[in-house]
Amino acid sequence: METVTKGLFINGSWKVKDRGYPLYAPYDGQLLAHISKADEGDVQEAIAGAHQAYETMRKLPAHKRAEILFKVAQQLKERKEEAARLLSLEAGKPIRTARAEIGRTVTTYEFAAEEAKRIYGETIPMDAAPGGEDRLGFTWREPLGVVVAISPFNFPFNLVAHKLGPAIAAGNTVVLKPAEQTPLSSLLIAEMFQQAGLPAGALQVVTGSGRELGDALVSDDRVKKVTFTGSVEVGKRIKSKTGLRKVTLELGSNSALIVEPDVPIEKIVPRCVEGAFAFAGQVCISLQRIYVHESIYQPFSEQFIRRTEQLRVGDPLDEQTDISSMIHTREIERIDTWVKEAVEAGARIGCGGRREDSVYLPTVMLDVKQDMAVSCQEVFAPVVSIVPYRNLDEAISMANDSNYGLNVGIYTQNITNAFQAAREIQSGGVIINDIPTFRVDHMPYGGVKESGYGREGIKYAVQEMTELKFVSIKTQF
Incomplete structure (x- = not known):
């Protein structure tokens, strides 16, 4: 050029x-x-x-x-x-x-x-x-x-x-x-x-x-x-x-997704991985927090990690590349610090958790607490947390436990639960049966809180x- x-x-x-x-x-x-x-x-x-x-x-x-x-x-x-x-x-x-x-x-x-x-x-x-x-x-x-x-x-x-x-x-x-x-x-x-x-x-x-x-x-x-x-x-x-x-x-945002136990996880995992790691997570409504019902937490996490490990990292001009560089080295250093702090406080890395030159590898965090930076702040990086919950009320409470409120998603086949989430979630948009990263360009888009x-x-x-x-x-x- x-x-x-x-x-x-x-x-x-x-x-x-x-x-x-x-x-x-x-x-x-x-x-x-x-x-x-x-x-x-x-x-x-x-x-x-x-x-x-x-x-x-x-x-x-x-x-x-x-x-x-x-x-x-x-x-x-x-x-x-x-x-x-x-x-x-x-x-x-x-x-x-x-x-x-x-x-x-x-x-x-x-x-x-x-x-x-x-x-x-x-x-x-x-x-x-x-x-x-x-x-x-x-x-x-x-x-x-x-x-x-x-x-x-x-x-x-x-x-x-x-x-x-x-x-x-x-x-x-x-x-x-x-x-x-x-x-x-x-x-x-x-x-x-x-x-x-x-x-x-x-x-x-x-x-x-x-x-x-x-x-x-x-x-x-x-x-x-x-x-x-x-x-x-x-x-x-x-x-x-x-x-x-x-x-x-x-x-800012730290968009959350609730996954109810009645959904076929094999059908939604690829979409969730896409929402978490598209453009290295540098998306305002990137999927950052996934709350999964405890009855399907283990198989969901395993499938999600396996799918994440299949992503191809490399040159953005390569047709096969899924994830490339972050915008600046200081952003890589910031997110690397956040991940290490979470691990020191008890979180586990399911995959990723390190950099390769200008790329931060797609990273899945487990055992994350709500007050960790990777959860409560905006990561704006290829890092996602998977957290189990007991019932929908708890999941909505955790999704709302944020200074942000742009988009939140929920996967459920129960129409009553879908409308409960739509009413009680504190965000500018509630995306039912898709990731919070969903946006088309004529829909109203904006947030509440910070x-x-x-x-x-x-x-x-x-x-x-x-x-x-x-x-x-x-x-x-």
Whole structure:
């Protein structure tokens, strides 16, 4: 791959900076590109340009916004293999998984194009209240203005689409700050939006350090909404600086799954292994805690470990690879410390539990206690715990014993138990008869507790990125 210098995308032009940083592939350390590093002045320029472009975007007809989004989806579809390879290199995502993400991203932009044409209001029966006679009431939704979108490394195409798609569908402008490790995907998407005819300034991409740019991005009064996916710590800091302006926060998780004794374990184990180890567990709703009824705990654990040991570890560009590198060596060191601390406190390693170069082997933990870091914190790594329970009430209690609440799953053939879990589990989503890692791109998605608030899923994100306006007309004087 030819090493290039990539610029910021500001007001429809590419701006190469004198200062920058080298971008290396997580798996083998090869130099991928030199990335321009934005400063506070660049952020101000980007916000000012987006603010000015909003006057054009808010007047752009819905069918034009939809057309632009459809064109982006089509370009991405045509360049799918190029985009997947880019994703695999900069994120260390296995190529088959990368292709799946590109496919989902195409669908996400298509959903956004469709939603651009169905942003509805409603009529209000004004005469339902005394004094409302001879009046017509109705609502419509208006775009907010400048949206700042801050995205993580783990789904650099699709999570960006979940921010850009609804924002542009609604008629907003966006200043996008991608993760430092995965800027190339965002810059490619900016190129596609430019080719699709998005007005200059409607999308700005500033690359560089979140620590350096964060305050400038979220504190400016011209920014009407911030949508952020990342850590709880940063999410809380963003919220403290945004005041009354709108915020969507998709933060941490340590997703749990309950496995009831009436399910055929041989049919669900492969799916559970997939949920625990896809993209080396670096997924917000990665399966981290599995609570298995004590009557099937032993055979479930044995089958799960056996299946895990069959996973192929290696180069993300190898078609046979299931698991590749973690995003950074410091993350490998962190999870290795957590696993060792758990073992010292009495946990056992069923398999894995060590690193091989840039890869942390898929790891199954047994005899884990609720207060161990591998259970109560977000591992964001290929580590899963299997814990027995006596009855469903206990399993729900253990699943709820968490600061997070994004997705929780339950496998059961008992409809009463399924609805008990749906009612009592404290999370933004309850996934019945599948892993909590399940997500399709039009469903409402978001959490409670320290998993954040607000919802993604294109229709729901459009609502979060618009303001409801009410209009009343007195029909008779």
